[in-house]
Amino acid sequence: MEWEIVMGLEVHTELATETKIFCGCSTAFGGEPNTHVCEICSGLPGTLPLLNQRVVEFAVRTGLATNCEITRKNKFDRKNYFYPDLPKAYQISQLYLPICRNGFVEITDADGNPKKIGIHEIHMEEDAGKLIHDEFDDCTLVDYNRCGVPLLEIVSEPDFRSADEVLQYLEKLRAILQFTGVSDCKMQEGSLRADVNLSVRPKGQKEFGTRTEMKNLNSFRAIGRAIAYEANRQIELLEDGEKIVQETRRWDDNKGYSYAMRSKEDAQDYKYFPEPDLPPIEISEETIESIRSAMPELPEQKKRRYIDELGLPEYDTSILTSDKAYVSLFEETLALCGSPKDVANWIMGEVMKLLNDTATLPENMELSPKDLAAVIQMVKSNKINRGTGKTVLEKVFTEGVDPEKYVADNNLAQITDLSALRPVIEEVIAANEKSVTEYKSGKTQAIGYLMGQAMRALKGKAPAQEVQKLLHEILD
Amino acid sequence: MQIDKNLVMYLEKLGRIELSEEQRTASEKDLQDILTYIDTLNELNTDGVEPASHSFPVANVMRQDCVTNTAQREAVLQNAPNEKDGCFVVPKTVE
Numbered sequence: 001m002e003w004e005i006v007m008g009l010e011v012h013t014e015l016a017t018e019t020k021i022f023c024g025c026s027t028a029f030g031g032e033p034n035t036h037v038c039e040i041c042s043g044l045p046g047t048l049p050l051l052n053q054r055v056v057e058f059a060v061r062t063g064l065a066t067n068c069e070i071t072r073k074n075k076f077d078r079k080n081y082f083y084p085d086l087p088k089a090y091q092i093s094q095l096y097l098p099i100c101r102n103g104f105v106e107i108t109d110a111d112g113n114p115k116k117i118g119i120h121e122i123h124m125e126e127d128a129g130k131l132i133h134d135e136f137d138d139c140t141l142v143d144y145n146r147c148g149v150p151l152l153e154i155v156s157e158p159d160f161r162s163a164d165e166v167l168q169y170l171e172k173l174r175a176i177l178q179f180t181g182v183s184d185c186k187m188q189e190g191s192l193r194a195d196v197n198l199s200v201r202p203k204g205q206k207e208f209g210t211r212t213e214m215k216n217l218n219s220f221r222a223i224g225r226a227i228a229y230e231a232n233r234q235i236e237l238l239e240d241g242e243k244i245v246q247e248t249r250r251w252d253d254n255k256g257y258s259y260a261m262r263s264k265e266d267a268q269d270y271k272y273f274p275e276p277d278l279p280p281i282e283i284s285e286e287t288i289e290s291i292r293s294a295m296p297e298l299p300e301q302k303k304r305r306y307i308d309e310l311g312l313p314e315y316d317t318s319i320l321t322s323d324k325a326y327v328s329l330f331e332e333t334l335a336l337c338g339s340p341k342d343v344a345n346w347i348m349g350e351v352m353k354l355l356n357d358t359a360t361l362p363e364n365m366e367l368s369p370k371d372l373a374a375v376i377q378m379v380k381s382n383k384i385n386r387g388t389g390k391t392v393l394e395k396v397f398t399e400g401v402d403p404e405k406y407v408a409d410n411n412l413a414q415i416t417d418l419s420a421l422r423p424v425i426e427e428v429i430a431a432n433e434k435s436v437t438e439y440k441s442g443k444t445q446a447i448g449y450l451m452g453q454a455m456r457a458l459k460g461k462a463p464a465q466e467v468q469k470l471l472h473e474i475l476d
Numbered sequence: 477m478q479i480d481k482n483l484v485m486y487l488e489k490l491g492r493i494e495l496s497e498e499q500r501t502a503s504e505k506d507l508q509d510i511l512t513y514i515d516t517l518n519e520l521n522t523d524g525v526e527p528a529s530h531s532f533p534v535a536n537v538m539r540q541d542c543v544t545n546t547a548q549r550e551a552v553l554q555n556a557p558n559e560k561d562g563c564f565v566v567p568k569t570v571e
């Protein structure tokens with residue numbers, strides 16, 4: 001039987017605000033445990049939350065960038081559950097009136113046609129604290145630094161039919177969140193997290209199968225692998241005549257399998273009710289318009305502009321706009337040295353190769369636009385050749401050297417005084433009589449060998465076309 | 477809505493508390509009284525009244541995104557029944 005995989009995504013993203021959603025504590029990542037904690041976010045009785053207005057602004061930005069309707073009259077709701085990661089014993093979230101609804105993100109389906117992935121809703125909520133298991137004392141330690149960090153939960157429709165579609169959507173969503181400044185989307189720091197709801201059904205069947213929810217997916221690679229594993233598991237069960245149990249499963253990326261989490265039984269009964277401590281939020285037409293007009297350029301808009309105004313091929317623009325770090329490097333380098341296609345080629349070629357070789361994430365790259373522009377300019381003006389340029393860039397990238405100084409100190413500049421070339425080439429000709437004879441007897445390819453010898457003698461620092469010209473001049 | 481012993485026991489489970497038999501009987505009666513009292517509201521005619529979740533006509537109470545709190549770990553941990561390595565200590569919780 002042919003099976004169809006059906007998936008929906010719940011994406012949580014931590015917002016790039018300075019402070020938490022309901023108090024003035026810093027959201028900085030990686031502080032000592034419980035150093036970004038106050039009486040509000042540690043849930044002391046008698047304290048009151050006060051909403052960070054930037055959270056609303058970021059939520060509206062995200063909604064506009066994903067074609068959503070913006071809810072004019074918003075309120076918050078209480079989701080009650082008893083677990084030490086939330087000291088209030090409830091999470092302030094939005095159930096009844098989420099701030100954004102009915103949007104979409106466009107991806108490309110398997111046949112290359114545009115496909116819209118529906119966004120069911122986006123709502124604002126607070127993150128929970130971190131639980132650390134203490135092996136030594138067999139207890140649990142709690143750090144509330146992340147507790148109260150603002151989150152957006154972006155809930156898609158069950159529109160995905162393959163892992164590729166899921167990854168495309170996540171990449172688009174990440175680019176949107178980064179470009180709008182809403183989140184830095186660092187998966188390794190947990191600022192972008194995805195839960196995948198997955199079910200399978202015989203191809204052509206209308207009803208959905210029973211779904212499972214997978215958590216703990218903290219890299220794109222893990223998401224791809226977890227989807228393949230879960231789809232296979234469900235298909236095998238169904239083909240053996242067994243039933244799928246609706247459950248939450250946890251993915252173990254090291255071991256490459258998922259397991260059912262011990263169900264919290266009745267804990268799923270959250271007894272939601274309207275949050276009495278926070279008055280409603282009304283969003284006016286003017287507010288929406290002012291947020292819209294102040295929106296930074298989105299990846300799709302940048303792509304169009306690079307094609308129309310800079311004449312870049314579509315392929316290049318897709319790669320450059322896939323990450324905000326590439327866009328910043330591209331635009332700032334371009335401003336310094338011009339030549340869009342050259343800059344694009346250096347980024348897509350050498351820079352990405354260096355990132356890959358050193359397993360560096362684009363957002364952690366330390367290469368400055370000024371240094372990249374200097375290398376590009378030296379190559380463009382023939383001060384160094386392309387091969388030397390690559391070597392210099394590698395030194396800049398890995399050791400942070402100054403490119404111009406490095407070229408000067410290591411005597412890498414091309415020979416510009418052409419009269420210095422002739423004696424070297426004459427020497428090469430004198431030392432390679434056999435090749436010269438071959439060349440003169442009509443084996444024209446022998447000149448390639450001589451060319452190579454000459455370049456080697458010149459340590460690659462001479463313009464190749466000048467060397468070739470001189471060789472012909474002397475031999476012919 | 478009718479409150480019975482099973483419901484009280486279910487609420488105990490959600491709230492991670494355990495009541496004695498006497499407390500359970502007392503809670504059953506208290507909760508029933510509260511609900512009956514609230515039910516009085518249903519006698520009001522609310523035709524044409526917009527649903528509301530807040531009783532005061534106040535909206536958009538927000539603050540600027542500025543850090544106003546500095547580290548005060550010692551003060552925060554004073555409320556911890558037990559602490560270790562700058563963290564609150566709670567009984568082992570398993571996923």
Ligand SMILES: [Zn+2]
Pocket residue numbers: 020023024025036037038039040041042148545
């Ligand atoms: Zn706080």
